Amino acid sequence: MGPSHAACGAAAWVALTADYTLQVSGYSVPVGFGVLPVGDAGVVTGALICAGAALLPDIDHPSGTVARSLPPFSGWLARIVARLSGGHRRGTHSVIGLLVFTLLAWLSQNAALPVGDGLRWLAESIGDDSAPAVVAALPGQVWPLAAVLSVLMIAFAVKVLAFIPDQISHANWLVAIGLGIVVATNPPEHPWWFVIAVALGCAVHMIGDMVTTQGIHLLWPLRPRLPVPSTFYRGRSFVRFPVLGKAGSGMELAVLTPISVYAVLGLACALAAWGGVTMT
Template identity: 30%
Template sequence: MLGVSHALSGAALGLAVAGFGSWLVEVPATAGSVLTFSAVCAGAALLPDLDHPSSTVTRRFSWASMVASRVVRPLSALLYRATRASRDTGRGTHRGLTHTALCAVLIGVLVNLASARWGTPVLVGTLFVCLALAIKGLDALVPGPPSLVIAAGLTYAVEVWVPGGTAGTAGWLGAAVTLGMLVHAVGDAVTESGAPLLWPLTIRRRRWYPVGTPRPLRFRAGGRVETMLVAPALTVGVLVLVVLVVPGVLPLVLRIGAHVGQLLPH
């Protein structure tokens, strides 16, 4: 899938989990916690492609992300060679370790532990990085520095001006990272190549089995199905969820609608 679809699917999942999840467990959510969770989920939905040298996430933070990619790719290849089964083929560099559920869970746990231990610096840093990735994924036309400036501005706005800020996500923000990485792998699983979500389980004598939907239901990444159906549907879904689950947005929309209605001629 394209970066825009990954980012939108992450945002939609993050909004749904943070918004509806808080209702289910009867824990009041703030606008800051919902927006932080969904933004991190959207950005994390691009993280698995660190194993590709020309992906958005690899090119996003200059030398830092390039170095990260050059660590991830050989590590994934090494693990692939060490654990592959008799029918596994390929090199394990792209759509390898970072596209597995186990990797997503481990990274999420690390973020949770770090945010519980060090609090605000980890929360704000995670939000900034993920916002920068999400912005670049949503608009490939934004050049490097401006999108980083936008991400910094939005991070400041969430922390300082949005009720609740990032504070309410300490100790569980890693769940957003895990969900974002998982929704990326699931998104790749509905394309032609599939993704090794269930590694290291052995399926049909393959430990890196590319999990996917039935062949007739798969589509080509960047093809007409994705650009004309999937991406627009995800966009609408994100907008609807923002109105429904972010505290304070629905009343604001209703007030604006009422005001506009008064201005229109009867």
């Protein structure tokens, strides 16, 4: 379900942030709810992060596609996470996993380094009014941890969506860093955008896996029985509501195709608005 997770993550971000209206044959068709105002660029760049975050829980699968996204680093990371989380669809697919990913995003967004501000303050404190233009052009603050997480999640999306063939998988580094720079230079306007994008993407992934027959260990590492019929359990701990059947089933494809089309439509509207083009 890798590509479908990424598409659902992007679609969820578009639905949350987009505030466009298409004129189709005289009818006004809204695209998105515009609940989170992030600007046109923010719809596009936030969708990249949310799509990547929707793949983040699968870092518990050492032989999965996500683990091969940034070789060899992603493989090492996947083996460590799999050991700590108890295996696939357990720790990283649980409520605790969602909280950990959200906390990590929050810490990353708040771990800023005052690069430009610090250098300008230093120049002023020593009375140097001729600070180099390059110092004046530097951003006031940078967020290195958020940048690293962004590159990692974008690489997940690039790998799963098969933008880069396996034969040149190391090129994922270049693509991810390039797109990470785009996100860094055009961040969404909302102050909590990064935390929300990561949490939303991970939640979308968990819901997507929960509605298949495999289910997820939602309350890992605990194994209490929820007050639901036994048909909604697999084994003693995996919760499932298998409305889509097995992962990759025809039902899943039928549901996810319009979701993917919606994500592409929303991103097209955002790109057009970002570029000053009116779509009808």
